[in-house]
Amino acid sequence: MEEATDYRFATMLEPEPEAPIAEIADDPPVQEDIVAAAEAQSSVKPALRTAIRGKRDAMSDKERNSGTRRIVERLLQHPDVHRAKTVLLYASYGSEVTTDDLAKELMKRGKLVAYPKITAVAGLMTLWRVKNLDALIPHKMGIRAPDVTRSTPIEPITVDCVIYPGLAFTKGLWRLGQGGGYYDRLSTKIADNCARIGVCFETQIVDDLPHYGHDAQVHWVVTEATVYPFVPDPPVIIPVAVHKVPEGRIEESSHPEPQAKDQGASAAIAENATIAASPTDLSLSLNMTDKS
Numbered sequence: 001m002e003e004a005t006d007y008r009f010a011t012m013l014e015p016e017p018e019a020p021i022a023e024i025a026d027d028p029p030v031q032e033d034i035v036a037a038a039e040a041q042s043s044v045k046p047a048l049r050t051a052i053r054g055k056r057d058a059m060s061d062k063e064r065n066s067g068t069r070r071i072v073e074r075l076l077q078h079p080d081v082h083r084a085k086t087v088l089l090y091a092s093y094g095s096e097v098t099t100d101d102l103a104k105e106l107m108k109r110g111k112l113v114a115y116p117k118i119t120a121v122a123g124l125m126t127l128w129r130v131k132n133l134d135a136l137i138p139h140k141m142g143i144r145a146p147d148v149t150r151s152t153p154i155e156p157i158t159v160d161c162v163i164y165p166g167l168a169f170t171k172g173l174w175r176l177g178q179g180g181g182y183y184d185r186l187s188t189k190i191a192d193n194c195a196r197i198g199v200c201f202e203t204q205i206v207d208d209l210p211h212y213g214h215d216a217q218v219h220w221v222v223t224e225a226t227v228y229p230f231v232p233d234p235p236v237i238i239p240v241a242v243h244k245v246p247e248g249r250i251e252e253s254s255h256p257e258p259q260a261k262d263q264g265a266s267a268a269i270a271e272n273a274t275i276a277a278s279p280t281d282l283s284l285s286l287n288m289t290d291k292s
Contacts, residue, residue, distance in 0.1 A: 044210055048176060052168045055203050056095045064095065067201050067224035072102045074222050075163070080195035084160035086112040088127060091136055091144035096165055097199045100133060107132070114154055116182070117145040123181045127154050156189040164198040169221045171228045173198070174209045187216035195219055202226075 059067075075081050087106055092098045103113050116125040118140050128146035130136065139145035164183055168176040175198055177183055187196065196218040202225040221228040 045176065045179065048206075048209070049167050049179065052176070052204055052206070053095075056167075056201060059095065059201065059203065064201070068098045068101075070224040071097055071199055071201075071222055072105070074224075074227060075102060075197070075199070076105060078197065078220070078222070078227070080161055080197065080220070081106075084111065084195065086114060086129070086154070086158055086160050088114045088116065088159045088162045090163060090165045091115055092165075093141075093143045097201065099163065099199075102163075103133060114159065115144075115146050115151075116186070117148070118143075118182065123185050125182050125186060127156060127159070128152065129154050156186060157191050159190055159194055161195040161197065162186070162190060164196060164218055166198050166200055166204070168204050168206050168209060169198050169200050169218070169228070170206055170209050171221070173217045173219065173221060173228065174211050174215065175218055176206075176209050181214070184214050184216045197222060199223075 081087065089099045089103055089106075090096075092100070106113050112129055114127050114129045115136065116127055118125055128148065128151035130146050130151050135147050135150040136144040137147045164175060166175045166177055175183075190196075196216075198218040198221040200221065200223060202223040205221070205223065205228075
């Protein structure tokens with residue numbers, strides 16, 4: 001009994017083998033290696049950017065100018081732009097769709113127009129409202145940005161409509177940007193009911209794009225050819241006039257035998273006419289019945 005409870009008589013356990021010591025690499029990974037590894041997961045994007053930028057640059061000035069005018073017209077007619085009080089534009093650069101004429105027209109219509117400004121923090125932009133295009137000055141990489149001495153800072157949550165630039169879009173509303181992630185981060189800060197409209201030339205529309213959890217979709221894509229997603233106009237229903245059979249017409253017939261059949265057919269015609277008639281015709285029919 002003592003042996004069963006005395007630890008001195010318990011079975012001796014063999015010690016567990018020691019785990020091998022992991023070798024430390026001479027050159028531990030640095031931040032640049034981590035960034036390069038993440039970029040390697042989407043290595044198709046840089047190739048797409050190069051190809052589509054080349055297609056856009058290959059457009060003639062005439063094609064680009066006429067396409068830009070049509071895009072601006074479509075944007076000014078868009079209900080989300082019409083309803084917006086504050087619109088965030090991008091300062092066009094290179095062969096992008098030009099937004100200067102759009103900005104001027106929006107200002108004429110009493111809209112508040114804002115532009116983004118890239119900061120020293122990677123992926124972060126601040127937003128500034130401008131009163132005229134003279135407040136835009138050359139900034140990083142030659143891209144115009146608001147002069148903070150002549151602009152008013154605003155919060156992303158106050159923007160009603162964002163016009164997104166992009167190297168490519170799909171008909172499914174996915175976007176391919178320059179790779180900095182600025183607009184993806186901005187999309188997490190604007191209101192849920194803020195309209196997101198991408199603009200590009202039709203040559204920049206592609207069938208598919210690689211996208212990940214951080215990539216943001218837009219609500220609309222406007223090109224010189226159409227607006228995606230394409231929503232066809234509802235069919236136009238043309239009302240058909242139904243002529244009612246005058247009362248007493250059957251009684252004047254000189255063929256008394258088929259009179260019952262004719263009355264049944266007239267009743268069916270009258271019933272169908274009541275069902276198929278427009279609300280106006282239906283009210284008239286009811287009034288005639290009351291009078292009779």
